[in-house]
Amino acid sequence: MELAPLATRQCQDCPIRTRAVCSRCSDDELVALEEIKFYRTYPAGSTIVWAGDAMPFVASVVSGCASLTRSMADGRTQMVGLLLQSDFLGDPSRTEARFDVTAVSNVLLCHFDRERFARLTETNAHVRGRLLEMTLDELDAAREWMLLLGRKTAQEKVASLLVIFARRLGQQTPDGLQFDLPLTREAMANYLGLTLETVSRQVAVLRKTGAIRTQGARHMLVPDLDALLGASGDDDDGDVLA
């Protein structure tokens, strides 16, 4: 086989490398993945899978933002995971989805046939190791979020979420870290265990105290990440979110 160097391979636009497979993967491994992958877009607001549905694929988020949510019979819902670019969705060994997966913004997913991906993890120690590693990271993130949900104030919750976005999405500018919120106030509320009104008010407070600056409801600028971190209640440089 005549293959281009890894870095310039066709797969480079597909971030599966960074999370499930990584840049240390051999060409053979990438070729195997190449054969079973396909792309699909989901419009904002659409459901990718419902809890309990058959899960014929695993996938990597190429662009956009998706959420995992769990709901109660009376309609109360809690977001239990947030998937941003390069995050991985699904579990090769599970045939059905455990949570609703929804496209928050327009989402482009790179799918892999679940069974064939599972076979790959069996034969490929590197991919398998990455998978366990990712699962453990998600578990840590979930537990970190339990502290937020159980013990933080509304102010701290909102600040914590903004810190996550600033780190994952922020562009460095002369004025500080800059990014566009991928979530509506309602989606933020569902992630933080609050109502949308409370989120709105707390964003206003953070704006007044100077921890953030805004242009419109979604465009954010964080002049001083440490100040925002202070408002989030995390003393250390916490490692939140998968």
Added chain:
Amino acid sequence: MELAPLATRQCQDCPIRTRAVCSRCSDDELVALEEIKFYRTYPAGSTIVWAGDAMPFVASVVSGCASLTRSMADGRTQMVGLLLQSDFLGDPSRTEARFDVTAVSNVLLCHFDRERFARLTETNAHVRGRLLEMTLDELDAAREWMLLLGRKTAQEKVASLLVIFARRLGQQTPDGLQFDLPLTREAMANYLGLTLETVSRQVAVLRKTGAIRTQGARHMLVPDLDALLGASGDDDDGDVLA
């Protein structure tokens, strides 16, 4: 080697079989584990490891109850995991603890040298598979708990926790499921994101409505698990806790 049948092996008192390794494990696998295991007891209230400490072992809970907790600088704490008999503690690939691990009651742990256990998981597909499976179960449990922390009322939270104990610890009697609470009101509060007073009041409410009967603060009888489930806000037969 002359080995007794699996079911009567020396390891039978060590529930590592049920969670990390299982009854399908071959004798060879058990022998390998046998060689690296050792027991240790921790008195109620003592700390097993602090977050950030080196983690020289993984372990299985033989008896008693331990908790994983995460705290903030000002002392607010949230329990992020609860370990009961046959639960597994630690992660072979991680050298330091992510959370404080505390003995809630007197705890007997069956330890395994972490590095040697890790080597075993590399060579042994069965043990490795169990490990990933367990991690995924814990992740699901953590996410289920996020719904509880973010969206349930105090009443539903307390009922949910009692359902878990009834299922894991309950003895069937003519009057219903019977068990002793392994947690103090304060520990329950830390797990549920409440205060101990609120927990106490909600237990009182459940007693008045007949969902539970009590003898002293810790001894519980659940005459009708479905009634308690109703109070917990879970419609289905939810699969909480690792």
Added chain:
DNA sequence: GCCGCGCCTTGATCCGTATCAAGTTCCCGC
């Protein structure tokens, strides 16, 4: 340009849980 509809903000009020404060019961050692 202007209309309409999400999305967001802000205000007023309510309610559930936290907080503060006594008591009471249980349990353990002597």
Added chain:
DNA sequence: GCGGGAACTTGATACGGATCAAGGCGCGGC
């Protein structure tokens, strides 16, 4: 049995966030 302390219960009050209720803003369609 008796004393002491931890765990628990119960009451009164405070307060943060939910709820209810108007607007305001921004953006896409025509």
